[in-house]
Amino acid sequence: MNNTKFLFLQTQLNISLKSPKVQQNMEEDKDLFNTKKRKSIKMQPLIIDELSINKLQSIITESINYHQDLLSQLVLPEQIDIQFTQTNKLEKFFNQFLSREYTANTTTHLSKENNLIHPIIRISTDFLKNYNQENKEILENNPLSKNKFLHEFRLSFAKSQGKSIELMTELTFLHELSHIHLNQKYLDTILISGLLENNNETPLLTQLTRNIQESFCDGLSTYLTSQKYPQIPVLDKYERVRIKTLEEKNDEIYRYDTVEVFSKLKDLKNENVVEEILKIAIKNGLNILKGKLSSKNMENKLRENLKTILNKNFSRQDLLPTIKDELLKYNPVNKGLKKDFVCHQHVLERIEKFRNDNINHKKLKF
């Protein structure tokens, strides 16, 4: 394989538009193509699925306009990029080894120029493709994806009165947007702590905060979507997805253990919705943690984690109330937060590393 073909494997780096420094008119050169050598190459179709991007864009624009009243209450930065990605054939090839598909993630970077948070929400067009909501049997017997969540997500929202794609897109977008709100509003707290994200010394606390984040994002996205589509049991369908993909681990808090959130949303009143959903999420996380504290080992781990962050010892009965009190408070531990932090480690970064490692070592053979 020559170098040109290897380029096909490289990560598509972000490129930027610049005005050309020189622009001159140029006369025709009729001898441009030697008649014997003339070679007209039909441009290969770009690997950009404009139809799918158009569809996703319409859905997201409509969602923003529809939910404007509540979204305007969120703490959001001035600029948010929504980047439409798609896996090409070669990335699908890599996906076989990684057993996952890339659907959506949010990356938040601090802009080097002005130190402001500039999040990027990436949404893949791929989960819209080949999606036939009528073929539920096919979906069940031949999963389009090895990603368990994606498979169950598609299955659960198949046959949603013709609104499957809209529902899945809105839920995904609003979920990621909810993460941005949390990051913006609670940046200097234990709940959103880059220190915790990268700190192996407080694993239990880190698991708890991740669970609360996901509970909030699941809660807000499903609440908003269920308000827009009252005829479709959005909360039940999403709950089913989380139940089916739940991973029980004795000595860990599973990040996506958000099952108990959805029933509480049904009775939610329309006032202070965002704050109420956060309370539900915190309660969910603390309940899960409480269940784990029956183990002395877990109790000691939590005590150690808290001592690392707050530099104090706590008795057993003070552990949970302390976490509840301290969770959203300003915490000076977070000063010196790294400029680039990733909210989620997702598949694309793994694909990039795997791919680039193989490029460098030229191990690939086709």
Added chain:
Amino acid sequence: MQQDLNSHVVLKKEDGSNTTFNFKFENGLPVKPIIECEYSVGYSKKNNCYVIAIYLNENNIQKLKPFNVDKVAYNNSEIWLLINENYIALNQLEDKIIYEYKNKELGFYFYDNKNNFICGKKLSE
């Protein structure tokens, strides 16, 4: 109804500030319509530069007139021209073509589908 690809949507917030959602392709470029076309690459002795000849249908010609290139983006194998809020995206280009644009000059000829010359532009970064 399919709407044209737009670059952004603005959310007006309660406190009077705005959040702008910028729609972007995977390569980071703002989402805008992409013009379909065929192209050829050759060398012009007369103009002493490589030239990419681009062939357009009538509809696209009207969108791009008077063919002033507003902005250019490129990577290892692609060049994107922004003309009147439309992209011409040329892919699978050889390294040397990209090199020519970056370090020397690169010509662009625009033709209609009957190979009639419309105009030519010489560009450089």
